[in-house]
Amino acid sequence: MLNIKKIDHIAICVGGLDKSIEDYSKLLGIEATDRDTVVPQKTEACMFHCGESAIELITPTPGNVGLEKFLDKRGEALHHIAFEVDDIEGTLARLEAAGIPLIDKKPRPGLRGHRVAFLHPKAFGGVLVELVEPSH
Amino acid sequence: MLNIKKIDHIAICVGGLDKSIEDYSKLLGIEATDRDTVVPQKTEACMFHCGESAIELITPTPGNVGLEKFLDKRGEALHHIAFEVDDIEGTLARLEAAGIPLIDKKPRPGLRGHRVAFLHPKAFGGVLVELVEPSH
Numbered sequence: 097m098l099n100i101k102k103i104d105h106i107a108i109c110v111g112g113l114d115k116s117i118e119d120y121s122k123l124l125g126i127e128a129t130d131r132d133t134v135v136p137q138k139t140e141a142c143m144f145h146c147g148e149s150a151i152e153l154i155t156p157t158p159g160n161v162g163l164e165k166f167l168d169k170r171g172e173a174l175h176h177i178a179f180e181v182d183d184i185e186g187t188l189a190r191l192e193a194a195g196i197p198l199i200d201k202k203p204r205p206g207l208r209g210h211r212v213a214f215l216h217p218k219a220f221g222g223v224l225v226e227l228v229e230p231s232h
Numbered sequence: 233m234l235n236i237k238k239i240d241h242i243a244i245c246v247g248g249l250d251k252s253i254e255d256y257s258k259l260l261g262i263e264a265t266d267r268d269t270v271v272p273q274k275t276e277a278c279m280f281h282c283g284e285s286a287i288e289l290i291t292p293t294p295g296n297v298g299l300e301k302f303l304d305k306r307g308e309a310l311h312h313i314a315f316e317v318d319d320i321e322g323t324l325a326r327l328e329a330a331g332i333p334l335i336d337k338k339p340r341p342g343l344r345g346h347r348v349a350f351l352h353p354k355a356f357g358g359v360l361v362e363l364v365e366p367s368h
Contacts, residue, residue, distance in 0.1 A: 097261050102283030106242055108359055125233050147238030148284050172357040174310035221308040
């Protein structure tokens with residue numbers, strides 16, 4: 097039903113970017129890139145590119161109750177998986193027509209200028225899934 | 233420190249493979265492959281290949297207390313991330329020399345005949361990381 101081109105990234109929720117970027121770049125042997133604040137999502141994030149995919153670190157900015165609760169409950173942990181698709185609006189329409197529960201019925205702006213949308217975790221056995229349509 | 237070639241797979245822990253394979257293959261639009269029981273790890277698993285990476289579903293076989301506790305606590309959820317490396321023994325020796333906590337100091341047999349080893353979650357901010365050296 098999804099027409100997945102690749103795994104775009106795996107996101108890890110962390111308590112703060114500065115310390116985590118230092119730790120992860122040392123362990124992974126990869127420099128962090130694309131650090132930015134995504135205002136509509138109340139997150140700050142960066143990427144560690146690995147082959148065709150990436151590890152994303154995300155941290156809540158003030159007022160992001162969802163991610164603050166996640167950190168309280170689980171600590172730093174795997175947060176979501178993101179798949180690249182090439183027609184995010186068509187994909188969302190197809191999912192909605194099939195009764196798949198969505199958080200975002202329309203794409204919103206994400207990191208790196210990409211258009212993104214989240215499925216409801218119920219859609220995927222409890223796992224939060226993001227769809228990404230690259231801007232380039 | 234790790235010399236990562238790519239993200240080999242992302243593992244999702246599920247309560248049982250039959251129902252999950254049906255649900256995930258429908259949603260992903262990908263057939264499950266490589267279904268097998270990994271006796272030393274007390275798991276049953278399968279893969280959904282996506283580009284150069286894969287989604288792995290894993291479920292405990294009887295006596296796998298760790299995965300049973302994970303399911304009790306979190307339900308079906310992202311469980312670990314696996315990186316492909318090309319010299320798993322050298323990588324483990326390098327990590328151990330640097331004081332990185334490891335679950336496996338030597339590789340053990342994994343799915344698809346690959347050699348695998350787990351880092352201790354403390355090594356990676358609480359996230360469980362597997363290293364994979366492919367058999368082919």
